Structures are given as C-alpha cells and as structure tokens.
C-alpha cells in the first residue's frame with residue numbers, strides 16, 4: 261500500500277483550497293478593519309464642510325465617512341464569507357473522511373474490526389471526524405484573523421505614531437510570553453488529562469457492558485469502584501493543571517484583554533498630547549487599533565489546545581486508514597464446487613505468537629466436518645480464516661479448488677454462510693433482519709426460510725409478526741430465538757458452504773430441539789464445518805478433526821477415533837461423564 265502522509269494538515273488536504281480561501285478572506289477582513297480604523301485618524305483631520313485631496317481625489321468630510329462605512333462593510337463581508345467557506349470545507353471534509361473510512365473498513369480484514377471493537381470505531385467515525393469538522397470550520401478563519409490583524413495593526417500604528425506602536429507592543433509581548441509559558445506547561449497536563457478521560461470512558465463502558473454481572477455479584481460497594489477511581493484521578497489531574505497554570509493563565513489573559521493596552525496607550529498618548537507632540541485624531545485611532553490588536557491575538561492562545569486535540573483525532577483516523585486492505589484479484593476466480601481445503605496453513609494474530617501450525621485437511625463438497633478440541637486450541641481461528649476474517653501467514657486455503665485470495669469478496673461471501681456464536685440483529689424489523697441475507701428475496705421466501713429455521717410460529721405469535729422490531733442488538737428476543745433468526749438468514753442466503761461456530765451455545769432443552777431441526781434444514785446438501793462442544797451432535801459426521809495447541813492431533817470418524825484411545829477418546833469420556841453430572845450428586849461427592 262502506498263505510504264500515506266500523516267498529520268493534521270495532510271488529512272485536510274482534500275479541502276486545502278477551501279482552507280486557503282477561508283484564511284485569505286479572513287486576512288482581508290481583518291486587514292480592512294485595521295485600515296478602516298487607521299483612515300479614521302486621517303478623516304478626523306478633515307475640517308467639516310471642507311474637502312481634501314486624498315490619493316488624487318477630492319474627498320469631503322461626509323464622503324470620507326461614507327468611504328469608511330463601505331470599508332467596514334467590506335471587512336464584515338470578507339470575515340463572514342471566510343466562515344461560510346470554512347464551514348463548506350468542513351462539511352466536505354467530514355463527508356470525504358466518513359466515506360473513505362467506511363470504504364476502507366469494508367476492505368480491511370473483518371477480524372481487525374472485531375478486535376478493534378465497535379466502541380472505538382464509533383469514536384473515530386463520529387467523534388474524531390466531528391473534531392476535524394470543528395477545526396476546519398472555526399479555526400481556519402480564526403488563524404487568518406489572528407495573524408493578519410496584529411500585523412496590520414502594528415504597521416498601521418507605526419504609520420500613525422511609532423511611539424504608540426512601541427507602547428502597545430510592549431504590552432502584547434509581555435502577555436504573549438506569559439501565555440506561551442502557560443501553554444508549554446499545558447502539554448504535560450493535557451496528556452494526563454486525556455489519559456484520565458480515556459480511563460473514565462473505559463470504566464463507564466465496562467460498567468454498562470458488565471451490568472448483568474455487576475448486578476448479580478456486586479453488593480454495591482465495588483460496582484462503582486473503578487469508575488470512582490477514574491473520576492478521582494480525573495479530578496486530581498484537573499486540579500493540578502488548574503493550580504499550576506491558573507494564576508499565570510489569568511495574568512496572561514488579563515494582559516491580553518483590551519484594558520491594559522488601553523491604559524498604557526492612553527497614558528502614553530495623553531502625555532504626548534499634553535506636550536503637544538501628538539494630536540487628538542491619531543491618538544483616538546491608535547487607541548482603537550491597539551485594543552483590537554490584543555483582542556485578535558487571544559484566539560491564538562486557546563488554538564494550540566484545539567490543534568492538539570484535532571491532531572490526536574487525525575492520528576486515530578490515519579491509524580485506521582493505515583491498516584492494510586485485503587488484496588483482491590483483478591479478475592476473480594469462481595469456486596468450482598463447495599469443497600474446503602487447508603494446505604499447510606500457519607497463522608498468527610498481529611503482534612501475537614503463532615496460533616495455527618501447519619494445518620492441512622480436506623472437507624469435500626457436501627461433507628460435514630467437525631472441529632473439536634480444548635478451549636484455545638484454534639478451532640474458531642480455523643473457521644474464521646475460511647471467509648478471510650484474516651489472511652493466512654503461510655500455506656493456503658482453497659474453496660472449490662481456488663485460493664480464497666483469488667476470489668472476489670462478494671463471490672466468496674455468496675459461497676459461505678457463517679452462523680456466529682454472538683448473533684447480531686439490526687435495529688430493524690424481523691423481516692428485514694432475515695432478508696438482509698438476500699435483499700431480492702420475496703416475502704414468501706422469507707417465510708419459507710423462517711419456517712425451516714423453526715422461528716415462523718414464534719414470529720406469528722407476536723402482535724406485529726414479521727414487522728416487529730428486533731430491538732437494539734436483538735435484546736427483545738431470547739438467545740435461542742435470535743439464533744434461529746440468524747439461521748433463517750443463512751437458509752435464505754442458501755450458500756453452499758455453512759460454517760457453524762458453537763451454534764447451540766444458547767440452547768435450552770426446548771430450544772435445542774428446534775435449533776437442531778433448524779440446523780438440519782440449513783445444512784442439508786451443504787458442505788458443513790461445525791465447531792461444537794456437544795460431542796453427541798457430531799457423532800455421525802463425515803470427519804472429526806481434533807485440534808490441540810493449534811495443531812491437528814487426530815482426524816477421522818467417531819468410531820475410528822475412539823479406537824485410537826487418544827485425545828478424542830479422552831474428550832469423549834469427559835463429555836459422557838459430564839452428561840451424567842447432576843448438581844445434587846456432585847455436591848454430595850464434594
């Protein structure tokens with residue numbers, strides 16, 4: 261992938277023209293305002309009812325005032341238009357970034373998205389993009405004004421009276437130096453502040469997500485502990501920041517406020533007037549210009565924080581954009597059948613040790629293959645590599661005789677249905693949730709799929725039937741019902757390869773019977789790869805592959821593996837014993 265330029269300015273490149281235009285317009289607006297005030301001094305020299313020659317033109321007192329009015333309107337128009345242009349750029353940037361991010365997310369390995377987490381992705385897609393919007397919309401015209409106005413003011417002041425220019429510069433330099441020191445101190449404090457705020461976010465998310473566990477096991481004394489601790493550290497860090505910088509910040513802000521400049525320029529000017537080395541009109545103009553100069557500099561002070569915040573947002577966006585996309589073939593190959601073959605596959609999650617070592621097996625078209633093994637053996641990883649949640653590090657995976665990396669993503673997805681352990685239902689009607697597997701399907705086809713998935717009767721028992729909203733993440737449905745709904749989805753998709761990841765995890769005895777029936781309908785005539793902890797359900801499958809620590813230990817049919825008296829035989833024995841457990845006898849023998 262081409263190395264993208266990093267940084268705040270690089271990310272704003274698509275709206276460079278709008279930013280430049282906004283800065284230019286605000287420079288013009290700020291400069292015109294100063295010009296207007298400087299001309300005031302000249303105009304005040306013109307005796308009433310008389311005219312003077314200015315730049316070769318005869319200008320009367322009233323005419324000059326009219327000119328000042330026009331310049332003031334021009335200044336206002338430029339400043340206003342600068343904000344319009346910057347807001348236009350901000351919306352454009354927001355749209356471009358969101359579009360790019362979403363397009364990129366659609367092409368990076370799905371595994372990355374799952375491990376990054378929806379919360380973190382949401383923050384980047386919504387909050388960080390919004391931060392950059394605010395930066396372009398509000399800061400860019402401000403930057404133009406904050407730089408142009410003080411410079412133009414200084415030039416105008418020198419033109420009016422260099423001594424007053426010197427007096428107002430002293431005040432500004434003093435205020436600027438103090439604020440500069442405060443800003444430097446703020447770097448460390450801001451870092452701590454950001455870290456403690458992130459800690460609070462984490463604690464809140466953890467608290468909300470683990471609400472069920474918290475309510476069940478917590479007596480109330482520790483449920484808020486982590487949150488309270490995070491809040492305390494936030495408070496401490498804010499206090500330290502305020503304590504250390506508040507006084508100097510206040511002094512700096514006070515010096516940069518119009519009053520001190522007014523006092524110094526007023527005092528010095530009055531002295532010169534008393535000694536008749538300054539007339540009244542330029543004095544008034546200098547007063548007006550010098551106070552505006554201090555005011556224009558103030559935004560530069562808080563802007564440094566704004567820039568840092570936007571920089572952090574730009575970094576997070578660029579981190580996501582830097583994730584390498586899955587490579588797709590220029591010309592897609594189409595799988596020849598529904599077989600799945602692993603050839604010497606090795607795999608490590610990014611930054612972790614290897615979890616699959618030289619895995620090879622074949623699942624012929626229409627066969628059922630069960631992946632079993634202790635927890636952490638690598639079964640889910642094997643299942644997720646088939647639809648390219650991640651790409652293998654070594655070896656290859658063939659679907660229908662074709663390397664999955666040579667198959668277009670949509671073609672691959674058409675060939676594979678995946679029934680996840682954690683079923684996801686969209687906040688939409690039950691019908692829409694099933695239909696998303698095949699948007700062109702007719703309502704009759706949706707009902708047929710729901711019937712085959714044993715969920716039709718339940719849906720019809722709801723007052724709004726298929727139009728019932730599934731609720732946020734399907735919270736209004738039981739685990740088993742959600743699972744049957746996703747099975748209906750997979751049935752409607754009718755992909756020739758079905759991957760089931762612990763598909764019966766939620767089942768209670770009543771639900772289990774229905775889920776088993778639903779799965780039988782889903783998997784009929786399909787190539788099935790199933791990860792199941794209930795060994796009884798996979799007794800009759802075509803092949804059982806036993807994994808341990810990322811390697812295939814055994815492979816064969818149930819009877820053959822039992823006869824081997826190896827790992828499978830041991831797992832089977834444990835499973836059978838577990839079936840005869842009952843709480844009372846276990847308690848008695850304990």
Ligand SMILES: Nc1ncnc2c1ncn2[C@@H]1O[C@H](COP(=O)(O)OP(=O)(O)OP(=O)(O)O)[C@@H](O)[C@H]1O
Pocket residue numbers: 375609612615633634635636637638639640641642
């Ligand atoms: N996203 C991930 N990032 C890093 N390591 C991971 C990730 N997912 C799984 N692992 C690690 O890979 C190894 C294999 O995990 P996997 O989920 O494939 O095992 P499993 O046999 O399906 O386990 P279980 O039966 O408990 O679901 C484990 O050590 C696990 O910690």
